[in-house]
Amino acid sequence: QQARQTLTCTMAVTVDAVAEPHSKSDEIAEAYPATAMERVNRKDQYRGGITWRVMIAAFIAANAGLIYGYSIGVTGGATTFPSWQARFFPILLQDVAADDSPYCKYDNQLLALFTSSLFLAGSIAAMGGGYFTDKFGRRVVMICGGALVLLGLILQCSAMSLGQLTAGRVIMGLGVGINIQAANMFLAEIAPYQWRGAINNMFQTFTTLGIFTGQVVTWQLLQYDIGGTTDGADWNWRLAFGICGAPGLIICIGSIFSFDSPAGLVKRGHLEEAQRVLRSIRGTDDIEAEYLDTLAARDVSNKCSNPWKTIGTLPYLPQLVIAVFMPLGQTLPGIDSVMFYSPQIFQTLGKNAETALLWAVILSGSQWVCTLIAVATVDKLGRRPLMIQGGVQMVVALVALGAMIATAGTGSDALAAAVLALMIIYAIGFAWSWGPLGWLVPTEIQPLETRSVGMAITTSTSLAITFLNGQAFPSMYCTMEYGVFLWFAAWMALATVFTIFFIPEVKNVPLEEIEELFFQHKLWGKLLAKVAAAKRMTKVDNNMELGRNSDASMQGFEQPKLVKK
DSSP, rough: OOOHHHHHHHHHHHHBBOOOTTTTTSSSGGGGGGBBHHHSSSSGGGGOOOHHHHHHHHHHHHHHHHHHHHHHHHHHTTTOOOHHHHHHOOHHHHHHHHHOOOGGGOOOOHHHHHEEEEEHHHHHHHHHHHHHHHHOOOHHHHHHHHHHHHHHHHHHHHEEEEHHHHHHHHHHHHHHHHHHHHHHHHHHHOOGGGGGGHHTTTHHHHHHHHHHHHHHHHHHHGGGGGOSSSSSHHHHHHHHHTTTTHHHHHHHHHHTTTTOHHHHHHHTTTTHHHHHHHHHHHHSOOOOOHHHHHHHHHHHHHHOOOOHTTTSSSGHHHHHHHHHHHHHHHTTTTTHHHHSSHHHHHTTOOHHHHHHHHHHHHHHHHHHHHHHHHHHHHHHHHHHHHHHHHHHHHHHHHHHHHHHHHHHHOOOOHHHHHHHHHHHHHHHHHHTHHHHHHHHHHHHHHHHHHHHHHHHHHHHHHHHHHHHHHHHHHHHHHTTHHHHHHHHHHHHHHHHHHHHHHHOOTTTTGGGTTTHHHHHSSSSHHTHHHHHHHHHHHHHHHHHHHHHGGHHHHHTTOOOOOOBO
16 A cells, blocks of 8 residues: 555656756656656657667577577488497497387487586586676677687587587587577567567577578588498598588678677666667667666666575566576477487388488478577567467477377388378477477567576576486387387476466566566466565656656666755
8 A cells, every 4th residue: 555655756757856856857848758667668758769780680680599409400411420429429320220110229328418418518618607698798708609609619510529510519509508599689689579589589599490401411411421430530420520610600790790688788787788788789869768767777787795695586577487497398398309310210110311301301491490480470479479379389299299109100201201290280289389489479578677598598507407308208219119208298288377367477578577468467467466566656756766767777877866845
């Protein structure tokens, strides 16, 4: 009741204030809204749109997804090269020739550890990325991430031993982890709120493009393989790995000439540069409303001395739960394992290496094309409808896939074709739903004070589960056979139910206003009822404090004390 009375009183007070003199504060004072409540919700006053600078910067940052996807696509294919197996896993050639069980051809834990080591390293690096993106900015982190990717590739392409090959993959994984975390934040923060879904989904579009490209490359280079021997020039798999250096160079060198996000600059106190960047990427000088909202978010953020502790408190419980559950829903249904081991899955169904790689190309190509559907529709249809529809589609496809393999066994051409069709249905359902939105939603729902640590948690959890899936899938496929697809279906069903009850729709809502949706949510609102009024008052107070001295804020000067006229 006290908060309500205070809020009512505050709404009635016009923020015509008498400030201590400042040389520039009077120049733009009349350009700002008059009342405190007008400052709390003013997305209609945001000006500008998509500019070429936004698109170029988004292209550079989205190469983090291209690196991630290519590393999935190329490794799954290159590990089927007999020359690669002869150099690093000669026992694998013997196992493939001697093993009578089609499901256990690639059940090699050392091989699984090598392939999944990238994700483990990325998971560890992402946890530290939350600190570095706040301390040094998103752009600097992407530069360093690109450099680590290039260093890891050099070691892998020149590897003559399994130790050097694995070391290179681990170093590359460190770069992948911090790049994913920084790039998704950067894309969400530079995008106009009306187009945030489409621009942020560029990351997943590039990820699926990377998977497709990696599998096309390995399919084409397989014909040049020298066979199961270490004699001769085994350049084909080295070239396949090395091509990933192209997006690594783009994100490393391109970020040097790019800019940091306005929110990141404001958080670190670079206010003049933040204004310059915001004017440039919006294509207008009328940035006051968006800039002041960012300043208000910065003021709340600065009161949180320890964001890791803050995100664990009651007011941020929805953000913490979603930051953890979204990557679980994205990875536990097994998409990375299926895409990674798709050539091996098709080989267990009786296809030779070349045909298995060709089918993997068809699968990843379908996924990439359908990711574009999410880019085109996410800001029109919203996040929840796509996630629910995609989740139902994936559950149906996985159950049908498991049932078909259980009843028909292996070795039939008709079965193999039906499995490919169901895997495509499964993959495209993921492509326009949980694939891109598994990164977009966790980025959007975090306020500025917990955005870096929230994305660190999301990225680290996603890569950690991908590591566990990659490590466990060969053994699960060997022991559970068709049951592994039913296991994935159960997790997807759980993720879909979670979406229905716990994730609000954030379409066309600015980042600074999304927190209010949790206060109004049917379930979260009841839990947060006691803190909602207090947090609303904090926003009002912060916006009133800006008052007619916003020009001083824009120049980085200390806020003068305001008094009522």
